[in-house]
Amino acid sequence: MIKYIGKRILMLVPVLLGVVLLVFSMMYFSPGNAEDYILGDMATEEDKEAFREEHGLNEPFVIQYINYVKDALRGDLGISYTTKQPVAEEIFKRFPTTFKLALLSTLWSIVIGITIGIISAVRQYSILDNVTRLIAMLGVSIPTFWEGLMLIILFSVQLALLPASGFTTWKHWILPSFTIGTHSAATVMRMMRSSMLEAIRQDYITTAKSKGQTNFVVVTKHALRNAIIPVMTLVGVNFGKLLGGSAITEIVFSIPGLGNLIIDGIKVKNAPLVQGGILVIALAMALCNLLIDVLYAYVDPRIRSQYVKPKVKLAQKSATTEEEK
Amino acid sequence: MGKDKKETSAIRGKKKSQFRNIMRRFMKNQTAVFGLVVIVVLLIFALFPAQLSNPDYTIQDLANRYAGPSAQHFLGTDELGRDMYTRIVWGCRTSLAIGLASVGIACAIGVTLGTLAGYFGGILDNVLMRIVDVLMAVPNLLLGISIVAALGNSISVLIFAIALGNIAAFARVTRSSVITVRDTEYVEAARATGASDGRIMWKYVLPNALAPIIVQVTTSLAGNILNISGLSFVGLGVPAPTPEWGSMLSNARSIMRDYPLQIVFPGIAIMLTVFAFNLFGDGLRDALDPRLKN
Numbered sequence: 001m002i003k004y005i006g007k008r009i010l011m012l013v014p015v016l017l018g019v020v021l022l023v024f025s026m027m028y029f030s031p032g033n034a035e036d037y038i039l040g041d042m043a044t045e046e047d048k049e050a051f052r053e054e055h056g057l058n059e060p061f062v063i064q065y066i067n068y069v070k071d072a073l074r075g076d077l078g079i080s081y082t083t084k085q086p087v088a089e090e091i092f093k094r095f096p097t098t099f100k101l102a103l104l105s106t107l108w109s110i111v112i113g114i115t116i117g118i119i120s121a122v123r124q125y126s127i128l129d130n131v132t133r134l135i136a137m138l139g140v141s142i143p144t145f146w147e148g149l150m151l152i153i154l155f156s157v158q159l160a161l162l163p164a165s166g167f168t169t170w171k172h173w174i175l176p177s178f179t180i181g182t183h184s185a186a187t188v189m190r191m192m193r194s195s196m197l198e199a200i201r202q203d204y205i206t207t208a209k210s211k212g213q214t215n216f217v218v219v220t221k222h223a224l225r226n227a228i229i230p231v232m233t234l235v236g237v238n239f240g241k242l243l244g245g246s247a248i249t250e251i252v253f254s255i256p257g258l259g260n261l262i263i264d265g266i267k268v269k270n271a272p273l274v275q276g277g278i279l280v281i282a283l284a285m286a287l288c289n290l291l292i293d294v295l296y297a298y299v300d301p302r303i304r305s306q307y308v309k310p311k312v313k314l315a316q317k318s319a320t321t322e323e324e325k
Numbered sequence: 326m327g328k329d330k331k332e333t334s335a336i337r338g339k340k341k342s343q344f345r346n347i348m349r350r351f352m353k354n355q356t357a358v359f360g361l362v363v364i365v366v367l368l369i370f371a372l373f374p375a376q377l378s379n380p381d382y383t384i385q386d387l388a389n390r391y392a393g394p395s396a397q398h399f400l401g402t403d404e405l406g407r408d409m410y411t412r413i414v415w416g417c418r419t420s421l422a423i424g425l426a427s428v429g430i431a432c433a434i435g436v437t438l439g440t441l442a443g444y445f446g447g448i449l450d451n452v453l454m455r456i457v458d459v460l461m462a463v464p465n466l467l468l469g470i471s472i473v474a475a476l477g478n479s480i481s482v483l484i485f486a487i488a489l490g491n492i493a494a495f496a497r498v499t500r501s502s503v504i505t506v507r508d509t510e511y512v513e514a515a516r517a518t519g520a521s522d523g524r525i526m527w528k529y530v531l532p533n534a535l536a537p538i539i540v541q542v543t544t545s546l547a548g549n550i551l552n553i554s555g556l557s558f559v560g561l562g563v564p565a566p567t568p569e570w571g572s573m574l575s576n577a578r579s580i581m582r583d584y585p586l587q588i589v590f591p592g593i594a595i596m597l598t599v600f601a602f603n604l605f606g607d608g609l610r611d612a613l614d615p616r617l618k619n
Contacts, residue, residue, distance in 0.1 A: 018459030026475045134356070137607070141600035143551050145558055146574060146592035153585045244464040248555050262467060263559060266474040274471060282462040 005294060012286050017069065019282045020275065024065055027271040055079070055272075072279065078272030080265075087276040091258065095280070097167060098257035101180070101250070102242035104173055108181025109188050110235060116185075117192025117231070122219055124197060132189070139186030148179040148252040165254035176253040180246050184238040191234045192227070199227035229300055236292035243288070244281035350612040357608020363601035371418040378414040382568050383407065391584050400590045404576060409587075412568040413594050419569045420598065423480065424549045427487035428542055434488075435495020436531075436538060442496065443503030443534075444526055454500070457493045465490035465548070466555055473561040483562060487552055491545050498541045502534035509533075536613040543606030547599045554595050570595045 247259025265273035472486035554571030577587035
């Protein structure tokens, strides 16, 4: 297991290097210079030269890239051009907001998606099942930013129940998290339904039923436990995506999250901020996926048995990986 | 020679009946057929926008700004008094054209990468899949936004930006599908007859690995149309005068408190389009799945 986790973490390194390279070259080769955006039209040629010198922009591409990676390893993601603050600090100021939004949205998606998914599977082909399936499909098809705007019109403008933007009280969080939550709820619901349909056709369900167990217990205890595993994975993957993918919803509701920060940075060509932001998002998503896989093995004994070996062997293995490092 | 011909025609005959089988299964699925009908209607709108609405989508009727639906303007007018219906119809062409072009490019590149990786395996597979991992690691929309911001607002950049985000999905789907086909007996037989790797991939592996790729095309198309409107909504999509649903939403956002209908119609257009492609793709997935054969 430890070896597996170690291997997975090692495999992350080239991917993250690649992500940095991708974003780095995009920013580097794009027309328009950062100094023109940041210093404005009034700046003299000397000012621009000084700016380039200060931020190491006169170095060749490869040197700049290597310097960036070296600094990033020490946790230094550069200085934001606009605020003159360390990028790492800026990002971690915004990260909790995005994290909280992702968490709340995931809660919505779990509550809505799993309940409806189970009911839909147990009553397969009923009217309820058909209607919820269509609604779920609609849920995947709605652009989240449009759903957000419609919810603002309905709940903030027409009914005046909830605030349209900001993030100070709990009321502010309801609309944005619901907007994103319904979108992932649709995917969760579809997965829950198909996974549940598979589970309730298994032999152990027949056994449980023939023991005289009530339908409710059979579904919640026997079937759900087995059906929930793929759904858990999906919920985790969705959560990872939300850490980076809710940028537009953040804009719609004016939430100062990570996505909003990055898009602002992209508009003024604030390269260090954009590179750092995308790097952190890629890292967060990758760690999230890793966590799911580990959790997966932890929850499902069938998978766990593939990794867990007798204790002596495991100790040896981890010792060798230590040496390799 | 004669025997040869007979054999190929027998194979052809079987192919046809398989196609018919899939069609039959697809047609039984009512929601999928609904999706197909909507797609056909959308295609007609996209091909003949001038005939079905106003040929000029830039006409401004400044006396009639923010008008509600009327006989003259089915869906009202926008902030410059331009007819909303006309702009939505022309926007259909924009979305579908960019969506199809980007999926086409992504499919061509992704399927090539996936086939090479899946067929040859080994180091090539490892290298190609790490590249795919990198593309997967950045959220599509952020990738698109940064490319458009870096290279400038134009339709060709937009197509490239959207396509880049799709390549990974195509490569992954193709690779796993190719791997299941790679070791089959007919591929081995082809190799025994001396067919080159290229010929084997093109003639034997790809046709049999096609089903999941076709499904991926429809889901990618749905996702891309969402992303195009998302990019336009942030102001990094289709440049100004061209009508696009996302930029219509973006324009209407500031005045939505007073004129909510401006938000409603373009959104419905996006939703309906994506919905139709999703339904169609779902139906196709079921129809192509051999496990669900009767």
